[in-house]
Amino acid sequence: MEKPVAIERNELFKPSFREAIRFWFILGWISFGGTTGHITIMHDFLVDKKKWVSSKKFFRALNACMLLPGPEAHQLTIYLGWKLHGLKGGVLAGLFFILPSLCIILGLSLVYVYFGNSAFLSALFSGLKPAVLAIILFATYKVGQKSLLGTWHYIVALLAFLLSYFVKVPMPWIILGVMVLGFSLYFLKPKEEKGKSEQEEEVDKERFYHVNSLETVPSISVRKISVQFLAFFLLWLGPFMALYLFMPDATFWKDLSFLFTKSAYLTIGGSYTVIPYVANLVTEKFLWLTKTQMIDGFALAETTPGPLVIVLAYVGFMAGFNHFDHSYAMAMVGLAATAYFTFLPNFALIFIGAPLIERSQKNKAIQYVLSLVTASVVGVIVNLAFYLGQGILFPTTSGLANLDWKALLWVAISIFLLFRYRIGMLQLILLSLVYGFLLYLLP
Template sequence: MLNLPPARRPKFKEALRFWFKLGWISFGGTAGHIAIMHDFLVDKKKWISNSRFFHALSLCMLLPGPEAQQLSIYIGQQLHGKKGGIAAGILFVLPSMFILLALSIVYVSYGNLPWIYSLFNGLKPAVIALIIVALFRVGKKSLQSPLHCAIAGLAFICIFFFNISLLLIIIGTIIIAVLLHYINPRSLLRDQDTSEQELADEKSYFINQISASQTEKFSWKNMVIQLVVFFVLWLMPFVCCLIFLPDRPFWKNLILFFTQTAFFTFGGSYTVLPYVAQFAVGKFAWLSKMQMVDGFALAETTPGPLIIVVGFVGFMSGFNHFHESILMGTVALLTTVFYTFLPCFLYIFAGGPLIEKSHGSQTISSVLKLVSAAVVGVIFNLTIYLGKDVIFPGGVAIAHLDLISLAWILVSLFLLVRLNLNAIYLIFLSLCVGFLRFIAGI
């Protein structure tokens, strides 16, 4: 295999453009975010190698909070230090927060506007196409042996048929890998020729197995400084809310609840949201069950992590508690989002040295490659899960087949694969398709 020239470090402005764009087009939940990030960062720009991408992702999946945002913080940090990590993490969630804020204000002011849902529904077939393309690319690199294929298939069966959480699938995969490592280590290893080819290919990426890390080496001094900075950032808005805003108990409960949610809920959005709903609706009575369902629907139609629905919960909490005040609802939404996503930065900045240290271990690398294979099974499940609802919006039956959505998925695949159309242009075209469907009433 030819030794390709190493990729250059992207300019900070170039990286900012991507993180900003990602914040607007990252539909489809965690797996959708991973697919879009992998397509651009690994395949197109060669900013990070496939092995480093999935190594970091596998470790992020073991942390509470949105894995995709944590991965973006990590990659941003490796590209441009702490400022890169901060920019990537903020831009990942900022567009979806503003979109959800606007939709929340429209929701309480005018009710559900059909044309807004039509616009976002026009995007869904394109998102399915993006995920399908990324699924094949990721699968080609991650499914390197019959064992990897078997793990991917097993992960798909677990999540599709038995609704087992992502966290349990990852933990189960790690257990299987560790057992295989001790019982039959050769089963985790591939032939040496393939490894040599991979090593040569690694050098063509800016962030690769042998590249210098942008993460500071672990020290207790750095750890203490990071914890102090985090505590100050956490404390300042808390104190401001208690001093300048009315009804201190409300703000205290809101901030402490979503801080607790961010730190102690594992397993992805679909395990976090029932917990949030149980307390927000049942214990605190911040909003009704139907409002919670509507918020989930709004979050499904906006880019960014699905957990952004907590912003709608915060908005409705402030809106309802302060007698239909849009201003208090807006403040509550901003507060909720801040305390939900702030810990992600601490996890990556404090845990970055451990991620860097672990990627040099052959044992850990072999274990995490099986985790990467399991992720392929999860992305395949997402493709079917979302694709089914897009193609058969009224239920899986010929009578409910949406021919226009099916046709747009095929057209999108053609545009992406054959014509190599930029995803931004595809998103714009899809919005136009959604608007035209609304006008035509189809």
């Protein structure tokens, strides 16, 4: 029977608090390309370049975050910040990851309501959208290289793509099916125990990283979890009561607070599980936005760094703007409130559930199942690429006659730059803006 091995952290690669915070701040400004882009950037820097975290530990944490409601990239950022520098590291990492995108989406929302759908803005979007598609394809390829480890991983990824694209099966049901399949495969397959040399080789590999997969697992304290739960409840209750008691139209703020708190717990599998849910409610039930405004907001969020779920902050902005007779002040309060109630649960889930996540990383059955979940997410992201590709390359209807050749050209150029020259995400976005500007000058 294989015995667990515990090793000390490698202090040689321990980052200073300032160095880590600098990275989290920069990450918030350059993390384009959705979840896959965020994960790729973090893995390249934290694992490959700095050796702050081992690859095994990184993907174990990612797998666990994928099973939690909420955007997994944001949760992974909080978790890794916590592992590197405790509570303050997790809080600041999580804040710096979303603050830049919040500032940008606020600026874009102000531009949107002030200028509307001008020809100039439409041309800029025509340059940005093909680049976003290329970034998603490139990042999916890189993550797939690291997470598709065997035959069953490829099969699961393919099935996830087919079910999500052709059958329209929601992501939570795909994850549930993969979990059942994973546990079945794990308990049916022959058990292989690592020999002593394999175990020693793993220890030798992990010991070169500051945060690694062989650390001692912290104990679970019911008292500590209870105190944390109460603290986060009070953090939710305080702003809610302030909005309800002191802002005009208490019913609006109650509905907004409850909607985005609930939506924070319905995002298993990524932002694309919550966006249709919210879009339907805000356009059909609450009538805060028109369908056109919702679609435009989705396009805006695609071109900002940070998690795609930041589109909900735009929804809060437009809800306040429309509901209170084009009030810019109420729009900004709506954006701030929506962001707060959307992202607070991520901090609660990670800080309260961190010991449970740590323990799950030592369970081989859970780790095998989660590796298949990661593979299924790769398949669903390929589905996303097809979905976006249809809207970007065929903006009106399907068919070769309706193909947007200018968009296809920029997708091809962007993919070439990413694969051949490893151009940075920020540089590609800037080039795409230039391309969009040229489209405006030369229609």
